[in-house]
Amino acid sequence: MLFLTIIFFIMFLVFQIFYIIVPFFTMRKVELNKDFEEKGITVIIPAYNEELVIKNCINSSLAVDYSNYEILIVNDGSKDSTMNILKDYLDLEYTTKKRANKLDYKYIRGIYKSKLYENVYLIDKDNGGKADALNAGIDYSSNELVVTLDADSMLEKDSLRYMNQYFEDKDIVAAGGTVNVVQSVDVNGDNITYKFKGKNIIKHQMLHYIHGFYVKKSTQSLFNSMIVISGAFGIFKKDILFNVKGFRHTVGEDMDITLKIHKYIKENNLKKKLVYVPEAICYTECPENFKNFYNQRIRWQKAFIDCVVEYWGSLFKDLKSPLSAFMAFDGFLLGTMSVFFTLMMPIVLVLTKDGYMIAIVLILAAIIFDFLQNIEALIVCRKYGVKFSWSDYVKIIFFMVYERFTYKLVPLILNSVGTIRYFLDDDRWSYIERKGEVSIV
Numbered sequence: 456m457l458f459l460t461i462i463f464f465i466m467f468l469v470f471q472i473f474y475i476i477v478p479f480f481t482m483r484k485v486e487l488n489k490d491f492e493e494k495g496i497t498v499i500i501p502a503y504n505e506e507l508v509i510k511n512c513i514n515s516s517l518a519v520d521y522s523n524y525e526i527l528i529v530n531d532g533s534k535d536s537t538m539n540i541l542k543d544y545l546d547l548e549y550t551t552k553k554r555a556n557k558l559d560y561k562y563i564r565g566i567y568k569s570k571l572y573e574n575v576y577l578i579d580k581d582n583g584g585k586a587d588a589l590n591a592g593i594d595y596s597s598n599e600l601v602v603t604l605d606a607d608s609m610l611e612k613d614s615l616r617y618m619n620q621y622f623e624d625k626d627i628v629a630a631g632g633t634v635n636v637v638q639s640v641d642v643n644g645d646n647i648t649y650k651f652k653g654k655n656i657i658k659h660q661m662l663h664y665i666h667g668f669y670v671k672k673s674t675q676s677l678f679n680s681m682i683v684i685s686g687a688f689g690i691f692k693k694d695i696l697f698n699v700k701g702f703r704h705t706v707g708e709d710m711d712i713t714l715k716i717h718k719y720i721k722e723n724n725l726k727k728k729l730v731y732v733p734e735a736i737c738y739t740e741c742p743e744n745f746k747n748f749y750n751q752r753i754r755w756q757k758a759f760i761d762c763v764v765e766y767w768g769s770l771f772k773d774l775k776s777p778l779s780a781f782m783a784f785d786g787f788l789l790g791t792m793s794v795f796f797t798l799m800m801p802i803v804l805v806l807t808k809d810g811y812m813i814a815i816v817l818i819l820a821a822i823i824f825d826f827l828q829n830i831e832a833l834i835v836c837r838k839y840g841v842k843f844s845w846s847d848y849v850k851i852i853f854f855m856v857y858e859r860f861t862y863k864l865v866p867l868i869l870n871s872v873g874t875i876r877y878f879l880d881d882d883r884w885s886y887i888e889r890k891g892e893v894s895i896v
Contacts, residue, residue: 471824475831477674482835485734487613491620493523495598496690498610501588503531505606506540507891508740513544515609515737517572518896520616525574529592532561532582541577545569552576552595558701560591585686586702593696601696603709605687609637609738609895612645617735618690628695628727629716631684632735633668635841636661637893640738647895651847651854656748658854659862660741665841666832669733673835676731678777683710684729688737695719695727705765706877707758714766717778733839740889747887749869754887756873822859829855 498516502509509528516526530538541547547567561583569575578591593601600622602615614632621630639661641648651658675681684691686709699715702708713729720727742748833843833851843851 468820468824471828474670474674474828475824477677478670478835479831481677482669482673482733482838484838484840485617485620487616487734488620489616491623493521494600494619494622496521496524496600496602496615496619497592497596497598497693498524498526498602498604498615499589499592499596500526500528500604500606501531501585501592502528502533502537502541502606503582503585503588504533504535504537505889506533506536508607508889509537509540510544511609511891511894511896512604512606513575514894514896515611516604517575518612519610519614520612521619523598524615525576525597526572527576527578527592527596529578529580529588531580531584531588538579542567545575545577546571547577550576553597554595555697556594557697558590558594560587560594563591566595584704586704586708589708590701593693593701596693599693600690601693602688602690603686604737605739607740607889607891608634608687610688611647611736611738611895614688614735614737617732621730621732621735622690622692626726626728627730628720629684629689629691629713629729630732630735631672631681631729632688632690632737633731633733633839634664634685634687635736635738636664636741637738637895638741638743640893640895642893642895649841649843649847651843651850654743655854655858656745656862657741657743659858660748662829662832662851662855662858664741665836666829668731669835669839669841670828670832672731673733676729679728679730680778681713681729681731682778683707684713685709687739688735691716705758705761706754707761710758710762711765714762718766718769736839738895740891740893742887743890751887752866752869753873753876756870757877760874760877825859825863826855 500509500512500516505512513526513528528541530541545567546569548570550566550568552566561581564579564581567577567579569577576595578595580588580591589603592603600618602618604610618630618632621627635649636657638653638657639649639651641650651661672681689709691712695716696702696712699712699719701712703711703715705711716729719725742751833848
């Protein structure tokens with residue numbers, strides 16, 4: 456057990472050094488150039504029981520600085536007031552819309568168009584799940600680029616312009632934007648100010664998002680090894696989505712579609728890539744209590760295990776080797792399997808009364824690297840306008856010490872529980888409560 460822990464730690468060390476070096480020396484903000492011709496974009500918003508947040512999502516989507524786009528809301532058989540709210544808020548009327556007829560999805564009850572906004576449409580369909588709703592939206596989309604948003608996502612004003620600019624590179628077929636926690640901002644007109652505020656569980660998630668995007672996704676993107684384009688804000692060339700037969704019904708459709716595209720590229724010997732666009736920002740509402748936090752993280756881990764099971768046979772055969780390394784070693788072995796060894800380590804030490812000094816060294820090294828990466832994340836995200844006051848930075852430093860021995864220990868448990876639950880109830884979707892109390896417009 457001790458030997459395996461040391462082996463895992465060496466792998467962990469390699470990836471942590473990588474995550475420190477790459478973003479710090481490679482991340483540079485791209486200046487927005489508004490002279491690029493606007494490509495056609497369809498923003499798809501799948502909605503199931505989203506009565507509390509759907510208005511915020513629509514308002515932010517309507518407020519973007521972009522003209523050549525349409526908004527396509529897909530009501531996936533909501534049982535609450537979502538449909539009635541949309542009818543009243545958008546003043547809908549029946550219409551027709553051309554579809555490609557290339558993807559499968561549940562029965563379409565009706566197509567509507569807003570009388571107030573000429574670029575806003577609604578698809579009302581039978582419930583089939585998020586992947587099914589996305590496939591319906593893709594099939595009815597009118598443009599070459601497709602943005603997928605969660606119903607609680609809120610786009611920043613320049614987000615689509617940045618995406619449009621990145622897609623000047625013809626080799627890019629998919630991209631993911633940055634997702635920040637909306638509870639961590641104050642909004643005053645067009646000014647968005649970042650604050651280190653709220654409950655500790657919100658502060659923890661805010662730092663987790665900053666690290667996950669500005670450190671991990673930026674590193675993976677450099678090696679064309681994006682493991683997941685977040686469902687909260689992703690953009691795809693529609694043709695590539697048709698080629699891979701759209702989204703698969705699974706607990707983690709965003710990771711699955713990302714890996715499907717990677718696999719398709721490799722199988723067809725295409726020189727295409729998936730990238731991270733740090734300048735394109737959206738905001739999401741994170742869980743504010745442990746129950747919803749638990750449900751979200753369990754779902755994320757189940758999604759990861761589902762993709763490991765689905766793609767393991769082709770991991771080293773069909774997928775690119777850098778992607779294989781990130782997914783197999785950093786994601787599965789370090790993020791999942793090592794958790795079980797870590798949880799067993801105290802028991803082994805008590806039983807064997809051996810290896811205490813090695814354990815202490817490993818723990819201290821893990822803490823140091825975690826701290827350095829979090830500091831780096833704050834430095835990097837500052838380059839992209841995610842800036843806190845100096846007093847907030849002091850609070851963040853002290854909080855990092857606190858969370859290291861509290862919230863940072865929780866994933867050790869949740870990753871284990873999520874892995875076990877996947878094999879017991881992999882199709883069950885845990886509902887995440889939302890409030891919709893904070894809007895950026």
